[in-house]
Amino acid sequence: MKICFATNNSKKIEEVKAALPDSIKIVSLKEIGCEEELPETGDTLDHNAFQKARFVKEKYGVDCFADDTGLEVASLQGEPGVYSGRYAGEPRSDERNVDLLLKNLSGISNREAQFRTVIALILGEDEYAFEGVAKGKIIEERRGEKGFGYDPIFVPEGMNQTFAELDMEEKNRISHRGKAVHALVQFLTSKNF
Amino acid sequence: MKICFATNNSKKIEEVKAALPDSIKIVSLKEIGCEEELPETGDTLDHNAFQKARFVKEKYGVDCFADDTGLEVASLQGEPGVYSGRYAGEPRSDERNVDLLLKNLSGISNREAQFRTVIALILGEDEYAFEGVAKGKIIEERRGEKGFGYDPIFVPEGMNQTFAELDMEEKNRISHRGKAVHALVQFLTSKNF
Numbered sequence: 512m513k514i515c516f517a518t519n520n521s522k523k524i525e526e527v528k529a530a531l532p533d534s535i536k537i538v539s540l541k542e543i544g545c546e547e548e549l550p551e552t553g554d555t556l557d558h559n560a561f562q563k564a565r566f567v568k569e570k571y572g573v574d575c576f577a578d579d580t581g582l583e584v585a586s587l588q589g590e591p592g593v594y595s596g597r598y599a600g601e602p603r604s605d606e607r608n609v610d611l612l613l614k615n616l617s618g619i620s621n622r623e624a625q626f627r628t629v630i631a632l633i634l635g636e637d638e639y640a641f642e643g644v645a646k647g648k649i650i651e652e653r654r655g656e657k658g659f660g661y662d663p664i665f666v667p668e669g670m671n672q673t674f675a676e677l678d679m680e681e682k683n684r685i686s687h688r689g690k691a692v693h694a695l696v697q698f699l700t701s702k703n704f
Numbered sequence: 705m706k707i708c709f710a711t712n713n714s715k716k717i718e719e720v721k722a723a724l725p726d727s728i729k730i731v732s733l734k735e736i737g738c739e740e741e742l743p744e745t746g747d748t749l750d751h752n753a754f755q756k757a758r759f760v761k762e763k764y765g766v767d768c769f770a771d772d773t774g775l776e777v778a779s780l781q782g783e784p785g786v787y788s789g790r791y792a793g794e795p796r797s798d799e800r801n802v803d804l805l806l807k808n809l810s811g812i813s814n815r816e817a818q819f820r821t822v823i824a825l826i827l828g829e830d831e832y833a834f835e836g837v838a839k840g841k842i843i844e845e846r847r848g849e850k851g852f853g854y855d856p857i858f859v860p861e862g863m864n865q866t867f868a869e870l871d872m873e874e875k876n877r878i879s880h881r882g883k884a885v886h887a888l889v890q891f892l893t894s895k896n897f
Contacts, residue, residue, distance in 0.1 A: 555748065557820075561837070627750075629835075636862060637878075639887050642822075642833035644754070669829060685830075694832050697894040698887055 512536065514634075514699070515543050517567045517577035526683070530696045543571045556581050556593050557640065560631035568633045576632040576695065580688060582661050584649060585623040587615060595660070605660050609653065613664065622648040624665065626687040630695050641698065643690025658682065705729065707827075707892070708736050708768035710760045716771070719876070723889045736764045749774050749786050750833065753824035761826045769825040769888065773881060775854050777842060778816040780808060788853070798853050802846065806857065815841040817858065819880035823888050834891065836883025851875065 513536045516524050521539070528537050540546070549563040556579040563577035581592040591598040591612065599607035616622065625646045632639045646668045653663035655675025662674035667685055674682055683689035706729045709717050714732070721730050733739070742756040749772040756770035774785040784791040784805065792800035809815065819838045824831070839861045846856035848868025855867035860878055867875055876882035 557750075557835070637883060638837035638839070639883055640833075640835035640837070641887065642750070642835070644831035644833070646831070690830060690832055694834065694887075694891050697891045701890040701894045 515575035556629040560629045564631040580628040586621040628688040628691040641694040643687040645687040710770035749822040753822045757824040773821040779814040821880040821884040834887035836880040838880040
């Protein structure tokens with residue numbers, strides 16, 4: 512079984528490949544001949560993930576999946592959410608995004624937040640999605656050098672370290688994206704390809 | 705393994721039970737001593753499903769899952785969506801909801817729509833969700849007596865019959881909820897309980 516992971520992030524592809532048995536072959540966008548930018552204009556994670564997956568399925572005729580991730584902060588009514596990557600505008604900058612979030616939360620005592628990843632999957636005519644959620648809180652200053660995005664200011668529930676202080680393996684085990692990938696992998700491997 | 709399906713719909717419980725091996729025991733809200741109404745005040749399917757599941761997990765301390773379903777109509781910018789059940793107001797009425805949708809679509813040629821079900825799952829400290837999508841179109845007049853809700857005016861992609869004209873078994877195979885349940889079941893059974 513061959514399935515395309517509709518992302519240009521080779522690190523993500525390697526991670527999913529490592530979690531799947533050899534009978535499921537993951538191919539990249541480049542390998543199916545897609546070198547164009549995927550549309551991603553929705554106002555929800557779901558919308559964006561399905562938009563990318565459907566684009567690839569319709570134009571290239573291959574089964575595929577695509578992901579989208581957002582950080583949802585309770586006292587900001589779920590923002591930045593689907594706009595997490597471009598919270599502080601274009602060009603995208605982790606540094607400016609984190610600065611803006613800290614600014615918008617300054618003086619606010621409720622620091623609850625969650626990361627959420629949606630993976631939209633299209634298999635033949637069927638559409639599914641898998642989500643992983645990591646609850647936690649936003650701290651007041653950056654800590655840690657690993658990871659990316661909002662990782663330095665996010666402390667997952669039940670832990671003292673930020674995502675940016677965890678090894679990748681440990682982060683994958685408890686992270687939103689790790690859980691969504693896990694659910695996807697369980698689903699794909701339980702089908703008898 | 706024991707897990708609560710946070711719904712008061714016994715038909716849904718029976719359906720999920722039938723799809724699971726005996727090693728996974730589904731219990732109802734009543735069986736865990738919950739007879740109160742679950743909160744469901746979000747503006748997305750995800751929000752509602754997680755709100756219900758977290759309420760049960762926090763208050764009753766059991767692993768659980770909860771679902772929410774909406775009909776998203778393209779030319780109505782995704783409405784009625786999370787408000788599908790009460791589109792025409794309270795008290796909820798399938799008949800008035802369908803009438804209102806047909807009225808709001810009268811004269812509109814783009815009839816594309818999709819049903820979407822989200823199942824939020826809480827296992828220990830981990831949160832996941834599973835989605836199923838059924839794409840199709842809204843026809844102009846009701847057809848069929850089975851199912852419920854918007855089934856009589858929804859024709860799934862690649863078929864000529866409405867959901868209300870299909871046997872339950874056939875509908876479950878291709879429906880949004882059937883797919884979400886399938887993904888959940890694959891996930892639960894692939895874990896070694």
